[in-house]
Amino acid sequence: MVIWWYVVGGVVIIAGIFLMYYNRFVSLINQIENSLAQIDVQLKRRADLIPNLMESVKGYMKHEKSIVTEVTNARKLLVGAKGLNNRVKANEKLEGALGRLFAIAENYPNLKANETFVQLQQELSATEDKVAYSRQYYNDGIMSYNMSRRTIPGKWFASMYGFGEQKYLEISAAERVAPKVKFD
Amino acid sequence: MVERISFYDQISKNKRNSILLFGIVGALLIALIYSIAKAFSGLDSFIILIFAIIITTIYSLISYYSSDSIALMSVGAVKANPTLYRQYYNSVEGLTLASGIPMPQLYIMNNPQINAFATGRDPKHAVICVTTGALEKLNKQELEGVLAHEMSHIANYDIRFVTLTAILVGMISIVAQIFLRSLWFRDNDSDNNKARMIFLIIGIVLAILAPIVTSLVQLAISRKREYVADATAVKFTRTPTGLINALTKIKSNSEMKVSGSVAPLFLAKPNKAAELFSTHPDINSRIEVLRKM
Numbered sequence: 001m002v003i004w005w006y007v008v009g010g011v012v013i014i015a016g017i018f019l020m021y022y023n024r025f026v027s028l029i030n031q032i033e034n035s036l037a038q039i040d041v042q043l044k045r046r047a048d049l050i051p052n053l054m055e056s057v058k059g060y061m062k063h064e065k066s067i068v069t070e071v072t073n074a075r076k077l078l079v080g081a082k083g084l085n086n087r088v089k090a091n092e093k094l095e096g097a098l099g100r101l102f103a104i105a106e107n108y109p110n111l112k113a114n115e116t117f118v119q120l121q122q123e124l125s126a127t128e129d130k131v132a133y134s135r136q137y138y139n140d141g142i143m144s145y146n147m148s149r150r151t152i153p154g155k156w157f158a159s160m161y162g163f164g165e166q167k168y169l170e171i172s173a174a175e176r177v178a179p180k181v182k183f184d
Numbered sequence: 185m186v187e188r189i190s191f192y193d194q195i196s197k198n199k200r201n202s203i204l205l206f207g208i209v210g211a212l213l214i215a216l217i218y219s220i221a222k223a224f225s226g227l228d229s230f231i232i233l234i235f236a237i238i239i240t241t242i243y244s245l246i247s248y249y250s251s252d253s254i255a256l257m258s259v260g261a262v263k264a265n266p267t268l269y270r271q272y273y274n275s276v277e278g279l280t281l282a283s284g285i286p287m288p289q290l291y292i293m294n295n296p297q298i299n300a301f302a303t304g305r306d307p308k309h310a311v312i313c314v315t316t317g318a319l320e321k322l323n324k325q326e327l328e329g330v331l332a333h334e335m336s337h338i339a340n341y342d343i344r345f346v347t348l349t350a351i352l353v354g355m356i357s358i359v360a361q362i363f364l365r366s367l368w369f370r371d372n373d374s375d376n377n378k379a380r381m382i383f384l385i386i387g388i389v390l391a392i393l394a395p396i397v398t399s400l401v402q403l404a405i406s407r408k409r410e411y412v413a414d415a416t417a418v419k420f421t422r423t424p425t426g427l428i429n430a431l432t433k434i435k436s437n438s439e440m441k442v443s444g445s446v447a448p449l450f451l452a453k454p455n456k457a458a459e460l461f462s463t464h465p466d467i468n469s470r471i472e473v474l475r476k477m
Contacts, residue, residue, distance in 0.1 A: 031284060038281055119270070126274035133282035136422065 021157035035138035060111040219387035301449035302334040329426025336416035360391035
């Protein structure tokens with residue numbers, strides 16, 4: 001009689017381990033998907049902020065047509081980009097254009113004193129930070145996912161459940177470096 | 185990966201520490217109550233026991249569910265206005281994305297010194313509070329370092345641990361106080377029983393020692409947690425510079441007047457205290473460790 005209890009106990013423990021590993025992979029994938037969604041949310045917010053910024057800049061930067069069109073075009077590219085990888089790339093372009101716009105803005109004291117402009121500048125740099133943080137969390141997620149997929153016993157469970165390798169977002173070298181503003 | 189392992193390790197270690205602390209405090213509490221029951225005769229001891237259990241249960245439930253508001257009230261903190269303190273909100277929002285924990289509530293306390301604390305019972309019911317001094321004197325990167333340290337306390341479940349230990353220490357002192365005070369109402373003629381006399385003495389010794397022992401255990405664990413929170417903060421911000429610069433600025437802080445029970449919550453210790461009785465490690469050694477990262 002007693003032996004049956006040991007069998008039942010053993011089966012319960014083994015089933016528990018199987019469930020635990022399944023849930024672990026699922027929750028890691030959830031984390032990865034969630035952080036991807038976050039990157040998109042921030043990129044969307046960024047794109048939404050740009051028209052307001054251009055509106056506040058318009059009156060002051062009449063002679064800076066080229067940078068204004070550069071930013072506007074970069075935004076269009078971001079809004080139109082399909083797929084997250086392209087959006088992230090478009091955002092990098094937009095970041096560069098915005099950096100130049102803010103550098104030029106340094107030459108316009110009236111613009112720098114404009115409260116709306118200052119607020120928008122702060123918001124835009126905050127969304128930039130948030131994009132970087134979401135990417136960081138995304139990469140952390142991928143790292144733990146792939147690590148538990150490659151190590152034993154996770155390796156066995158992953159191939160059994162069919163959880164494949166996840167790819168990192170392609171990240172440019174200038175990731176968390178904000179554009180330096182210099183003027184003489 | 186190494187970082188990440190130690191990060192999850194810390195959470196389970198904190199849970200283990202909580203159990204250990206519960207064990208020590210629980211054993212002390214039972215020993216104390218047992219000696220009290222033995223020291224008093226019949227009905228007296230029963231009433232005291234019931235009285236003690238009811239008071240400590242009510243006390244610990246109330247404190248557990250309202251610890252954050254009690255802490256915030258005792259330092260006079262107010263909710264931070266999201267439009268006035270954009271930078272503060274933006275930094276914490278960024279850190280929630282980096283750490284994957286929900287957005288805590290943000291508070292501000294009016295004080296010229298640079299300091300901050302996090303409290304609550306879990307990441308879903310968490311609060312961060314910074315001084316007005318910190319918002320004025322720290323730049324964006326330094327503030328982010330400080331906030332990342334506080335977010336680490338939330339992510340590592342330190343906030344729950346600190347809350348629980350504060351409640352347990354309080355519980356022990358309540359029982360000890362009830363016992364010591366009830367001695368005034370003791371019948372004199374029961375003193376001729378020798379065994380009762382011995383338990384009375386044991387009870388008195390325990391009542392005096394137990395609160396001290398539990399606070400020392402609490403403080404030792406609290407100091408270690410600060411280093412871990414610093415390390416986790418670096419994991420979130422990916423650079424130790426902000427936190428190092430903030431801690432360097434904090435070195436010139438003068439003493440803050442806060443009650444002893446909220447002192448362990450703060451980023452840097454608000455009161456001057458000797459190492460054994462201190463809630464925080466020395467700032468210089470924290471900076472030293474951060475520099476090596």
